[in-house]
Amino acid sequence: MSDATRISVGGQYDVVIGTGLLDELPGLVGEGVQRVLVIHPRALATTGEAVREDLSAKGFEAYAAEVPDAEEAKTAQVAAFLWGVLGQAGFTRSDAIVSVGGGATTDLAGFVAATWLRGIRVVHVPTTLLAMVDAAVGGKTGINTTEGKNLVGAFHEPAGVLCDLATLETLPQHDFTAGLAEVVKCGFVADPVILDLVEADPVGVRSPSGAHVRELIERAVRVKADIVAQDLKESSLREVLNYGHTFGHAVEHVERYAFRHGAAVSIGMVYVAELARLAGKMDDALVDRHRSVLTSLGLPVTYRGDRWPQLLDAMKRDKKSRGSLLRFVVLNGLARPVRLEGPDPAILQAAYAEVSAEVTRGGAISL
Numbered sequence: 001m002s003d004a005t006r007i008s009v010g011g012q013y014d015v016v017i018g019t020g021l022l023d024e025l026p027g028l029v030g031e032g033v034q035r036v037l038v039i040h041p042r043a044l045a046t047t048g049e050a051v052r053e054d055l056s057a058k059g060f061e062a063y064a065a066e067v068p069d070a071e072e073a074k075t076a077q078v079a080a081f082l083w084g085v086l087g088q089a090g091f092t093r094s095d096a097i098v099s100v101g102g103g104a105t106t107d108l109a110g111f112v113a114a115t116w117l118r119g120i121r122v123v124h125v126p127t128t129l130l131a132m133v134d135a136a137v138g139g140k141t142g143i144n145t146t147e148g149k150n151l152v153g154a155f156h157e158p159a160g161v162l163c164d165l166a167t168l169e170t171l172p173q174h175d176f177t178a179g180l181a182e183v184v185k186c187g188f189v190a191d192p193v194i195l196d197l198v199e200a201d202p203v204g205v206r207s208p209s210g211a212h213v214r215e216l217i218e219r220a221v222r223v224k225a226d227i228v229a230q231d232l233k234e235s236s237l238r239e240v241l242n243y244g245h246t247f248g249h250a251v252e253h254v255e256r257y258a259f260r261h262g263a264a265v266s267i268g269m270v271y272v273a274e275l276a277r278l279a280g281k282m283d284d285a286l287v288d289r290h291r292s293v294l295t296s297l298g299l300p301v302t303y304r305g306d307r308w309p310q311l312l313d314a315m316k317r318d319k320k321s322r323g324s325l326l327r328f329v330v331l332n333g334l335a336r337p338v339r340l341e342g343p344d345p346a347i348l349q350a351a352y353a354e355v356s357a358e359v360t361r362g363g364a365i366s367l
């Protein structure tokens with residue numbers, strides 16, 4: 001009997017969580033589809049080829065394209081390479097893409113699916129914790145430009161998301177830990193039981209086989225599914241999923257993606273908690289809870305203190321900005337997200353001092 005959990009995203013598609021799910025892939029790719037392109041990163045060459053062979057055995061004209069690992073894949077050049085593959089193989093509007101990989105791969109493959117012939121079918125097979133709980137769900141796709149993170153993209157929902165938990169077994173520890181940052185984010189913005197579960201067993205949840213890991217994945221997916229079902233195109237509510245990302249994306253950009261996304265978001269959540277405290281919206285205990293939960297998982301909560309002009313510049317290009325107005329998602333108490341618009345530049349910098357202070361005292365935890 002299947003152990004799968006199915007979480008519907010607004011009745012449009014399901015996120016399936018379990019093991020041995022690949023049998024479901026041909027059905028999700030769809031009956032009328034002739035050609036399928038499996039897009040996978042270098043690190044998953046064997047898995048990507050196995051998926052391609054399986055689809056081929058099921059009668060599809062199946063191709064595979066290898067892309068660079070991690071953030072190096074999210075470029076216009078790599079997207080153009082994939083458009084070339086699709087063009088040469090003659091992909092039509094009734095053909096499909098399957099992504100097999102982490103969030104960088106699902107973002108890229110989703111973007112290529114959104115733009116090829118103005119939109120073809122895509123199925124995501126996320127293989128990192130972060131991609132399962134966040135990137136593969138909700139239809140945000142994108143690539144980076146020289147100026148910043150995810151600056152080019154489209155909303156393009158998948159036809160389905162298959163989260164095979166067995167794939168997490170080969171994920172390096174630091175990537176699994178980075179994914180926990182987005183799980184914790186869901187705890188702070190919407191589902192505090194997530195925080196209780198992490199606090200009850202911070203060591204156990206750092207392993208894919210940890211007792212509460214599946215529940216954490218399911219809870220985080222439910223948070224995301226519930227929000228994107230109400231506001232796919234981020235006209236308002238969806239912005240809460242960007243908690244910690246204004247500063248986090250700036251760190252990623254300034255560090256030229258040497259930090260994993262989840263690690264940068266971890267620092268970004270502490271930054272925005274400090275900002276909320278300075279704006280009179282968050283008490284000390286909740287700020288401390290950010291630091292203690294994230295630190296207990298081995299996530300970083302500090303950043304070097306000598307990058308303010310670059311960080312501020314990068315934050316201005318955040319998608320929540322409006323004109324010259326910086327906008328942040330902050331918490332006005334646990335699971336009560338609100339907007340903080342155009343904060344006083346003095347508290348913006350003071351919050352930075354709070355996350356950078358510890359670097360000089362004892363050194364940052366890095367991932």
Ligand SMILES: NC(=O)c1ccc[n+]([C@@H]2O[C@H](COP(=O)([O-])OP(=O)(O)OC[C@H]3O[C@@H](n4cnc5c(N)ncnc54)[C@H](O)[C@@H]3O)[C@@H](O)[C@H]2O)c1
Pocket residue numbers: 041042043044069070071074101102103104105107127128129130131134135136137138139140141150167168169170171172175178179182260261262
């Ligand atoms: N679209 C969204 O809603 C959304 C949400 C969150 C994050 N993101 C994006 O997701 C990206 C981060 O995703 P990520 O943390 O999954 O990182 P990633 O995709 O960069 O993957 C991390 C590394 O793990 C490798 N890998 C993937 N699966 C593996 C496995 N099972 N075993 C061994 N190695 C494996 C990858 O090749 C890569 O080197 C960022 O670009 C971020 O902007 C998008």
Ligand SMILES: O=C(O)C(=O)C[C@@H](O)[C@H](O)[C@H](O)COP(=O)(O)O
Pocket residue numbers: 134138140149150182234238239241242245319
């Ligand atoms: O789904 C969303 O909406 C999110 O904001 C989820 C984030 O975790 C994710 O990193 C997203 O890619 C950020 O989007 P961006 O619009 O700030 O580029």
Ligand SMILES: [Zn+2]
Pocket residue numbers: 134182245261265
């Ligand atoms: Zn994120």
